[in-house]
Amino acid sequence: MPRSKRSKLVTLAQTDKKGRENKTRIFDEVRAALDAHRYVWVLKLDDVRTPVLQDIRKDWTGSKLILGKRKVLEKALGETPEEEYKDNLHKLGEYIEGLIGLLFTDETPETVKAYFSAYVKSDYPRAKSKSPITFVIPEGIVYSRGGQVAEEEDVPMSHSMEPTLRNKFKMPTKIVSGKITLPEPYKVVEKGDVLDVRQALILKTFGVACADFRVEMRAYHDGESGEVIPLN
Incomplete structure (x- = not known):
């Protein structure tokens, strides 16, 4: 069994009251989700739009998707071996860049991979992106x-x-x-x-x-074995 690290005290950066409350809420949600689910996946969601998030949350009822700023997510997982909430969680930090969502689930890795490999959403191309057509x-x-x-x-x-x-x-x-x-x-x-x-x-x-929007799976952590498995 991985050793418990739940008693570690982590200090969030000073900020205004509203901002700090939001950081604390996300931090607590991540910790609670780590307690409730075996796996946590790092999903890259750059340029994500609301319908995509609605799809994922609807299809993954019973799991939990959390979005937040990089530093807050890293703090909640633990940035170092001494601060990490579970064994090797700090290793997920290297995969957290851009707009990231953490998916907490008990579904098998095969199920998660099959879903996101097949998921595609048609969308309007955005400014500064390359046009896929003439x-x-x-x-x-x-x-x-x-x-x-x-x-x-x-x-x-x-x-x-x-x-x-x-x-x-x-x-x-x-x-x-x-x-x-x-x-x-x-x-x-x-x-x-x-x-x-x-x-x-x-x-x-x-x-x-x-334009087709796809979700990039970057890595996941197995809470039972303590392993971090990269996907790319």
Whole structure:
């Protein structure tokens, strides 16, 4: 059996009352979850959006997902062998960078790996990310999906959007017979180009959810054996 380290006193950094209360809450939640579950997984969640967190929490009822600042999570796990809450927990610290979630569960590693390996969520690409596609809006009437589907399956974009397309998005649009039109094809972005804010907003406006979000499994700790198993 791993030796108990629960009596160790750990001091959180001084901060304002509200911030300190939040740190203390997360710290206590991590410690309680370590007591309640055998495994703790380090999941990389950079650019995560609310629907993804809702999916995970719904699918992992009985387990617990905790997000927090790196330093608070590291403090709760223990940053050194002397401070760690369970044997070798401090070794998880090297995998905590970026936006990290800790998943506490009693499900087997095979079950966790199978779930997150298969999990994918379509999303709108964000500014400063590389575009996974080339997107060109055809000339003529501007449709709500910008040429992604056949015209008979789409509807013309509302004329009230024309000032936004022309002024905010810098597209050469005009109103012809009550419909937004383009005099020629308009290239929004080339595949592989880094998106700016304007391009990302155009893709979202035309419903181009071409980015796939995946959760990266970085490592996990087995509370019974005290082992830390890296995944990458």
